[in-house]
Amino acid sequence: MRKVYTRIESISGNVITVRAEGIKNGDLAVVNSVYGSSLANVIRLKHDQVSLQVFAGARGVSTGDEVRFLGKPMQVSFSDNLLGRIFDGSGRPRDNGPELKENMIDIGGPSVNPAKRIIPKNMIRTGIPMIDVFNSLVESQKLPIFSVSGEPYNPLLARIALQAEVDLIILGGIGLKYDDYLYFRETLEEGGAMSRTIFFVHTASDPTVEGLLVPDVSLAVAEQFALQGKKVLVLLTDMTNFADAMKEIAITMEQVPSNRGYPGDLYSQLASRYEKAVDFDEAGSVTILAVTTMPGDDVTHPVPDNTGYITEGQYYLKNGRIEPFGSLSRLKQQVNDKTRDDHRALMDGMIKLYASYKESLEKKSMGFRMSDWDKKLLSYGELFEEKMMDLSVNIPLEQALDLGWEILSQCFEKDETGLRSGLVNKHWPEDAAYGKDTADEK
Amino acid sequence: MDKAAGKVIGITGNMVTVEVDGTIAMNEVGYVIVGDTRLKSEIIRISGTTAELQVFEMTQGVSVGDSVEFTGEMLSVTLGPGLLGQVYDGLQNPLPELAEQCGFFLQRGIYLDALDGTKKWKFSPAVKKGDSVRVSDAVGTVKEGIFDHRIMVPFYLPEDEYTVSSITEEGSFTISETVCTISNTKGRTYDLSMSFEWPVKRAVKTYAERLKPDKPMITKVRLIDTLLPVARGGTYCIPGPFGAGKTVLQQITSRHAEVDIVIIAACGERAGEVVETLKEFPELTDPRTGKSLMERTIIICNTSSMPVAAREASVYTAVTLAEYYRQMGLHVLLLADSTSRWAQAMREMSGRLEEIPGEEAFPAYLESVIASFYERAGVVRLNDGSLGSVTIGGTVSPAGGNFEEPVTQATLKVVGAFHGLSRERSDARKYPAIHPLESWSKYEGVIEKPKVAYVTDLLFRGEEVNQMMKVVGEEGTSNEDYVIYLKSDFIDSVYLQQNSFDPVDGAVSIERQQYVFDRLFKIAASEFEVESKEDARHFFNQLRQLYIDWNGAAWDSDSFQEIEQSIEEKFKQKWISYDSHIKSLRTEA
Ligand SMILES: Nc1ncnc2c1ncn2[C@@H]1O[C@H](COP(=O)(O)OP(=O)(O)OP(=O)(O)O)[C@@H](O)[C@H]1O
Numbered sequence A: 001m002r003k004v005y006t007r008i009e010s011i012s013g014n015v016i017t018v019r020a021e022g023i024k025n026g027d028l029a030v031v032n033s034v035y036g037s038s039l040a041n042v043i044r045l046k047h048d049q050v051s052l053q054v055f056a057g058a059r060g061v062s063t064g065d066e067v068r069f070l071g072k073p074m075q076v077s078f079s080d081n082l083l084g085r086i087f088d089g090s091g092r093p094r095d096n097g098p099e100l101k102e103n104m105i106d107i108g109g110p111s112v113n114p115a116k117r118i119i120p121k122n123m124i125r126t127g128i129p130m131i132d133v134f135n136s137l138v139e140s141q142k143l144p145i146f147s148v149s150g151e152p153y154n155p156l157l158a159r160i161a162l163q164a165e166v167d168l169i170i171l172g173g174i175g176l177k178y179d180d181y182l183y184f185r186e187t188l189e190e191g192g193a194m195s196r197t198i199f200f201v202h203t204a205s206d207p208t209v210e211g212l213l214v215p216d217v218s219l220a221v222a223e224q225f226a227l228q229g230k231k232v233l234v235l236l237t238d239m240t241n242f243a244d245a246m247k248e249i250a251i252t253m254e255q256v257p258s259n260r261g262y263p264g265d266l267y268s269q270l271a272s273r274y275e276k277a278v279d280f281d282e283a284g285s286v287t288i289l290a291v292t293t294m295p296g297d298d299v300t301h302p303v304p305d306n307t308g309y310i311t312e313g314q315y316y317l318k319n320g321r322i323e324p325f326g327s328l329s330r331l332k333q334q335v336n337d338k339t340r341d342d343h344r345a346l347m348d349g350m351i352k353l354y355a356s357y358k359e360s361l362e363k364k365s366m367g368f369r370m371s372d373w374d375k376k377l378l379s380y381g382e383l384f385e386e387k388m389m390d391l392s393v394n395i396p397l398e399q400a401l402d403l404g405w406e407i408l409s410q411c412f413e414k415d416e417t418g419l420r421s422g423l424v425n426k427h428w429p430e431d432a433a434y435g436k437d438t439a440d441e442k
Numbered sequence B: 001m002d003k004a005a006g007k008v009i010g011i012t013g014n015m016v017t018v019e020v021d022g023t024i025a026m027n028e029v030g031y032v033i034v035g036d037t038r039l040k041s042e043i044i045r046i047s048g049t050t051a052e053l054q055v056f057e058m059t060q061g062v063s064v065g066d067s068v069e070f071t072g073e074m075l076s077v078t079l080g081p082g083l084l085g086q087v088y089d090g091l092q093n094p095l096p097e098l099a100e101q102c103g104f105f106l107q108r109g110i111y112l113d114a115l116d117g118t119k120k121w122k123f124s125p126a127v128k129k130g131d132s133v134r135v136s137d138a139v140g141t142v143k144e145g146i147f148d149h150r151i152m153v154p155f156y157l158p159e160d161e162y163t164v165s166s167i168t169e170e171g172s173f174t175i176s177e178t179v180c181t182i183s184n185t186k187g188r189t190y191d192l193s194m195s196f197e198w199p200v201k202r203a204v205k206t207y208a209e210r211l212k213p214d215k216p217m218i219t220k221v222r223l224i225d226t227l228l229p230v231a232r233g234g235t236y237c238i239p240g241p242f243g244a245g246k247t248v249l250q251q252i253t254s255r256h257a258e259v260d261i262v263i264i265a266a267c268g269e270r271a272g273e274v275v276e277t278l279k280e281f282p283e284l285t286d287p288r289t290g291k292s293l294m295e296r297t298i299i300i301c302n303t304s305s306m307p308v309a310a311r312e313a314s315v316y317t318a319v320t321l322a323e324y325y326r327q328m329g330l331h332v333l334l335l336a337d338s339t340s341r342w343a344q345a346m347r348e349m350s351g352r353l354e355e356i357p358g359e360e361a362f363p364a365y366l367e368s369v370i371a372s373f374y375e376r377a378g379v380v381r382l383n384d385g386s387l388g389s390v391t392i393g394g395t396v397s398p399a400g401g402n403f404e405e406p407v408t409q410a411t412l413k414v415v416g417a418f419h420g421l422s423r424e425r426s427d428a429r430k431y432p433a434i435h436p437l438e439s440w441s442k443y444e445g446v447i448e449k450p451k452v453a454y455v456t457d458l459l460f461r462g463e464e465v466n467q468m469m470k471v472v473g474e475e476g477t478s479n480e481d482y483v484i485y486l487k488s489d490f491i492d493s494v495y496l497q498q499n500s501f502d503p504v505d506g507a508v509s510i511e512r513q514q515y516v517f518d519r520l521f522k523i524a525a526s527e528f529e530v531e532s533k534e535d536a537r538h539f540f541n542q543l544r545q546l547y548i549d550w551n552g553a554a555w556d557s558d559s560f561q562e563i564e565q566s567i568e569e570k571f572k573q574k575w576i577s578y579d580s581h582i583k584s585l586r587t588e589a
């Protein structure tokens, strides 16, 4: 089977076609050209024509170059030796360490039987009120940060990674800027987390197609560690680059695009990666925190749009803050009934009021007179943004809840909060500016 | 019929092209043989001696030259006792059993029996030797949980008068043992067991007549039951952007809806959501029966990372099971989440077949396929006179949250009710985020129509005032208009919005809805004495506070009555008169 083919029939984009027999769908091959060797995998078979996508790109590949089929699909080595190491998208060392060849495992394996999953139940505390109070992060969640480029999404990712109590961090970089790569490395080193971290990094200067492998490689390794009982946190940044690489291949293969050039299976492709997030019955877990940059700050762009339909919420990063609108943790209700009795009600109540604040703000900007109620909302909104939303705030959940009540009591009377009287009476601060009001009467 | 065979000549994604030897039929099932694994597939196009098959599994490792065996049969499900409480994949593989056999991961090429062939069921005959029966008539029953599961003359037999030539006495049998023998008018005999197969893509039509859906299906969601009702045997859709609350709405409906059986088709969505249902339902008791909710539920789950072709099959599997239980005179609710994923699965295949794409690359036949799926809902009168129904509710996940897209539009053409979710409402945590003014229903509800119309009208006017205030400000709005706005906002917060996770507020019985709505209606139709906008706002805030507490008080509890008393007092403080146009209130005033 280790036959070498030296006649490439066609080259189009990053896809090459050779004539060969006995080749299996998905198999791996090595393409040797003057620019070095690259992995490629089989994406289409038609009689004896075999189409392969070349991970290092087909630029410079000539029709006389060698193609050698490896007779197996893409694999990655899995063992504790991975810890603290840095690899590229195809699993080759990027640090000066040795290449790992033992215990090779397949990537992109089958999905977990839903019957073997359990309902996630552990909150991951981050010290960020916009997360802990309003959209709690939960172990085994799959959740992207939706961001305009230029926002501090990578620092946010690193901060959560360091603060989260997990056994293992896997960083999957797709089209990662070199500076950001160095930033992650330094931050994790300083945070003392390097020895429990594995990097699979494809940088912006590497061939685009190679980035396609990063999520699969990272998640395959994560899955194995989770099966051994480990809590694994996988960081994927930036998944928009991943989708764009897929778009490139789809266009080369002349697939009918469904939306803005993206292939019709974008949803399924993204889902098969994100769905690797799992809390195993009687084993560990995989949590996925990703970054999805939104071209043109447009949430309806196919990449964020499809992602939002797949993931269990998203943090919407804008102007250096996690916006309450557009942000969502779908797993929050699994954990926020076990934290404190006021958590859920306060979470919804404060957001409802913040929505009203936004309306008043709009009225104000149009030059309307502000009613007493508008004024209350305005002072509330400002306090909320300053004390809760600012990313520099770093306090435990309980303190943040207390702070919430304090802000409410500084701005409103009890019955203006829309919260149930029982809760209000229990948590309303004693020395509140307002409060000796109707809610007590009953 | 001789079974055909073939060889793989091409592979793209989950589609294989096969050179066929023998006779094959459209939608026939074939197996692609890869080493010692058999991958289930379905014929989706035939041209000359080549056929295109969609493979219900990953096609990794398939190569040109691999052999293919055809079965001569269409994609089918097994029908019989034991379906309730099961968790199946889109091809009716029981997932818990699969987990026992294969562990954590789904393993391709493993197909298990849908029903336990060893379990014995206690069969009670319903016919005697010499009786005449028709297709779909019961020859006996078994107890399946709380239901009398009818053992029926198989749907696949031709329409005819059959005579019972033998029937066993009451006793215990497995699903494959013969319990009855019937013969047709030409004297041909058929042995009937308690189970049979039926092709999923064909609607079951063996009933006496199809009726108009005219009885409401109570969901216990106020906004739905009161303003946007769904009928038993009707169809409705829930389109909405991601995160707006489609799945949560279906989850609560699957718990509280007043129907006999619920079938959940998790089609191309998150596995985690299915797990919630899977783990919680066995623990929850159904207030109507006192048994666990799982006993009335079937889950068909083909989540987003499971093979795409099986996703397409899963909605058909689900609706076929629904029709089967309908034939027993039961009311079945099918909830499909999300029909867009099913449409996308069609789009993926259509792309691989290189068909001429329609809008957004969906195939041109999208509309007719969606229409014929929803057509499988309905209320029917069975041969024995009893009524059964299948109600279908499907979520739609429009790209970019924009309803002007092919799947939403095709669905809106055929359904009887539209519950459109709004991003603004979900952002503002106004759940359920169904837009009360843009949504519609063609069905009749339980609450008196004129009152509902009155309140709906008030909501419209309130929204108008709200919009106007954005232009002219509060100062440019009259006190009268301002009160209209406050009333509509009040109704929205205490009636349309509902706390799904609250033990009391989460499910509101129809009696309570009627009672509370009546009270609310009086507020809507009252004139109040307000001195200023500030005064009015304060008054409605207080009323709102009381109502929110009221919503959390159990139906016949003391605190329910106490709070009602407080509401009455608060109401009287500022009440002047009722709207004189309303006859029913004239006498009360
Ligand atoms: N009725 C509700 N009450 C309280 N919270 C809700 C309600 N509906 C939705 N939510 C919140 O919104 C989140 C998202 O809801 P849901 O998963 O139903 O959205 P969806 O419309 O199905 O989204 P997708 O299309 O991405 O599947 C929930 O996890 C929950 O936090």
Ligand SMILES: [Mg+2]
Pocket (backbone or CB within 6 Å): B246, B247, B248, B269, B337
């Ligand atoms: Mg959903």
